[in-house]
């Protein structure tokens with residue numbers, strides 16, 4: 001392949017682009033090697049899905065009473081409003097009850 005027909009600016013531009021591709025490739029391979037050597041999940045799992053019977057009722061209400069129109073929790077709903085994952089750890093029960101009232 002001949003590059004003589006390219007202008008200097010084009011050579012620099014494509015050169016930078018090629019370098020970025022090479023860098024992305026190397027980064028990807030390095031990350032995959034690093035990840036394959038970890039013996040724990042790469043990201044801490046902060047959301048728990050093990051519902052009590054009472055929690056299952058709450059989850060059902062959350063999905064059927066229109067809360068998911070604006071909120072998201074446990075992979076249900078939209079990103080429009082406040083994400084409610086972990087809300088029970090950030091707020092007290094009294095706060096939530098009076099807020100919802």
Ligand code: HEC
Nearest residue numbers: 062065066067068069070071081082084087091096099100
């Ligand atoms: C029309 C959109 C909409 C719907 C429907 C909706 N919410 Fe909200 N919700 C919001 C918005 C916006 C806020 C943030 C308001 C604020 O902080 O003052 C909020 C805040 C909250 C908060 C407080 C979060 C905090 O940290 O203070 C809780 C809890 C909550 N919503 C629960 C629910 C539940 C349960 C339902 C279903 C019964 C519901 N929401 C339905 C829009 C909505």
